[in-house]
Amino acid sequence: MFDIDTIRKDFPILEETIYGKPLVYLDNGATTQKPKRVVEKIEQGYYTLNANIHRGVHYLSQKATEAHEEARKTAQSFLNAKSSNEIIFTRGTTEAINLIASSFSEEFMEAGDEVIVSAMEHHSNIVPWQIQAARKGISLKVIPITEKGELCMDSYKSLFSEKTKLVSVTHVSNVLGTVNPVTEIIEEAHKRGVPVLLDGAQAVPHIKVDVQALDVDFYVFSGHKIYAPTGIGILYGKEEWLEKLPPYQGGGEMIASVSFEKTVFNELPFKFEAGTPDYIGSTALAEALNYVTNIGIDNISAYEDELLRYATERLKAIEGMRIFGEAKHKSCVISFLVGNIHHYDMGMLLDRLGIAVRTGHHCAEPLMRELGIEGTVRASFALYNTKKEIDTLIEGIERVRKMF
Numbered sequence: 001m002f003d004i005d006t007i008r009k010d011f012p013i014l015e016e017t018i019y020g021k022p023l024v025y026l027d028n029g030a031t032t033q034k035p036k037r038v039v040e041k042i043e044q045g046y047y048t049l050n051a052n053i054h055r056g057v058h059y060l061s062q063k064a065t066e067a068h069e070e071a072r073k074t075a076q077s078f079l080n081a082k083s084s085n086e087i088i089f090t091r092g093t094t095e096a097i098n099l100i101a102s103s104f105s106e107e108f109m110e111a112g113d114e115v116i117v118s119a120m121e122h123h124s125n126i127v128p129w130q131i132q133a134a135r136k137g138i139s140l141k142v143i144p145i146t147e148k149g150e151l152c153m154d155s156y157k158s159l160f161s162e163k164t165k166l167v168s169v170t171h172v173s174n175v176l177g178t179v180n181p182v183t184e185i186i187e188e189a190h191k192r193g194v195p196v197l198l199d200g201a202q203a204v205p206h207i208k209v210d211v212q213a214l215d216v217d218f219y220v221f222s223g224h225k226i227y228a229p230t231g232i233g234i235l236y237g238k239e240e241w242l243e244k245l246p247p248y249q250g251g252g253e254m255i256a257s258v259s260f261e262k263t264v265f266n267e268l269p270f271k272f273e274a275g276t277p278d279y280i281g282s283t284a285l286a287e288a289l290n291y292v293t294n295i296g297i298d299n300i301s302a303y304e305d306e307l308l309r310y311a312t313e314r315l316k317a318i319e320g321m322r323i324f325g326e327a328k329h330k331s332c333v334i335s336f337l338v339g340n341i342h343h344y345d346m347g348m349l350l351d352r353l354g355i356a357v358r359t360g361h362h363c364a365e366p367l368m369r370e371l372g373i374e375g376t377v378r379a380s381f382a383l384y385n386t387k388k389e390i391d392t393l394i395e396g397i398e399r400v401r402k403m404f
């Protein structure tokens with residue numbers, strides 16, 4: 001059962017006061033707070049389990065290796081991947097996309113080839129492709145969005161050509177909250193023999209993701225947005241694709257044998273994990289995924305949908321309110337502007353009231369240009385937020401509005 005009081009007690013930081021006011025943390029799209037059991041897992045890891053993994057014959061090294069590989073299985077089961085070989089630990093979403101951009105374009109792309117992205121991408125799903133564009137002469141095709149902030153699916157279908165080699169789009173927009181029609185996106189791409197990468201950074205904390213049901217080729221996310229520590233994330237890739245891709249980085253762990261004449265790369269998943277991995281981070285990530293699974297992702301979705309509905313309704317009642325992103329399927333992110341109050345001013349004044357929101361372009365400058373604005377204020381919710389906190393946000397905005 002979803003018991004908000006118990007859940008809030010799991011997150012000690014929610015007891016903090018900021019400038020003497022209770023913290024109202026509404027910047028979960030940027031990063032989430034950590035439950036005690038995740039922080040304790042890190043502490044326990046360093047106090048009782050710390051030894052470098054995979055190469056050690058001694059007890060601690062074997063224990064740490066087992067914990068790291070168990071964490072991989074937890075991530076496999078969380079995403080419902082067919083095999084744990086399909087789970088690669090990365091530093092986060094950004095590194096995972098860079099890995100695919102680099103390895104995929106090296107193996108499968110040549111000058112003139114195209115990658116389809118969308119107008120609502122985070123910079124981390126634009127810039128890695130632009131780096132490859134400069135290196136290999138590939139180009140980006142961009143799916144436009146509607147006024148409501150949904151993808152124009154007809155335009156999407158018309159972007160395919162003989163040269164399309166990959167579709168790389170976000171599952172959920174970090175600015176608009178739009179939940180994209182990923183099943184249709186994948187079906188359309190697969191009809192044309194094109195694989196799909198989904199950026200799940202803003203999706204996995206909020207909605208059930210089943211990579212086999214989606215039939216997605218690559219799926220990436222960051223631990224820190226789903227109650228896990230920073231510096232650890234997941235790249236899921238279908239085994240048949242990962243087998244074909246060259247390594248991203250070279251070094252220890254990713255090799256089977258090395259001589260100056262010839263190096264043989266390790267098998268999956270290690271081929272993509274050069275160097276000492278963050279084996280404490282991986283176990284803490286698994287702890288966070290178990291935490292979410294125990295509460296139930298469907299329970300979390302239902303609770304957060306109600307927060308989104310309530311916050312949207314209350315925000316809309318504020319004079320001069322403009323909400324960016326009114327998709328039919330929306331996750332709990334609300335970007336807005338009030339009258340002509342600058343987003344930084346709003347963010348700074350809300351901060352003085354203990355309310356943490358994000359302001360600016362949210363690493364989506366092309367989207368800001370499309371919307372004809374410089375930035376927004378963004379309130380993004382997590383499973384521990386409450387309607388009372390939304391009321392505090394509304395009162396705060398009203399106060400700022402009156403000051404202007």
Ligand code: PLP
Pocket residue numbers: 029030091092093094095122124125170172173174199201202222363
């Ligand atoms: N993609 C989306 C949609 C995001 O919201 C973010 C972070 O805000 C990222 C990618 C980048 O994630 P990270 O900085 O954890 O690699």
